[in-house]
Amino acid sequence: MSKRFNPTIMAVSKEFEELWNTLFQERVRHDVDTSDECAPNNLSWIEYWKQETNNCDFSAGSPICPSCGKTKPAREFVGAHVIDKSNKKYICPTCKDCNSKYKGDNAKAHWFNVKKSLLISIPR
Ligand SMILES: [Zn+2]
Secondary structure: OOHHHHHHHHHHHHHHHHHHHHHHEEEEEEOOOOOOOOOHHHOOHHHHHHHHHOOHHHOOOOOEOOOOOOEOOHHHEEEEEEEEOOOOEEEEEEEHHHHHHOOHHHHHHOEEEEEHHHOEEOOO
16 A cells, blocks of 8 residues: 555545534533532432433443543443533533543633533523
């Protein structure tokens, strides 16, 4: 295989990655200070998230935390408050470690990509 094809392949795959991200991913960070907000019906945020999404991936097995990229047991996930660049707020499952690590200024500095299908709006 000739090396001269590589720049083309790299350019196409870069474009594809950008398109993919635009279509299916949202860039978000943990929201700052959300401790006083409660989910409806006395649910925890992760319970509320499961109810709204019907997502079985997080009921069993070892999902990947979108915030740190690590595989963790499902029981270690919480419903984290996240916010996108236009200040829209969502609930997104992340591991407990990330949820407690990214507070205040730490949260502001840590942006990550998450599948749009994992985000739900916060009820008002
Ligand atoms: Zn994590």
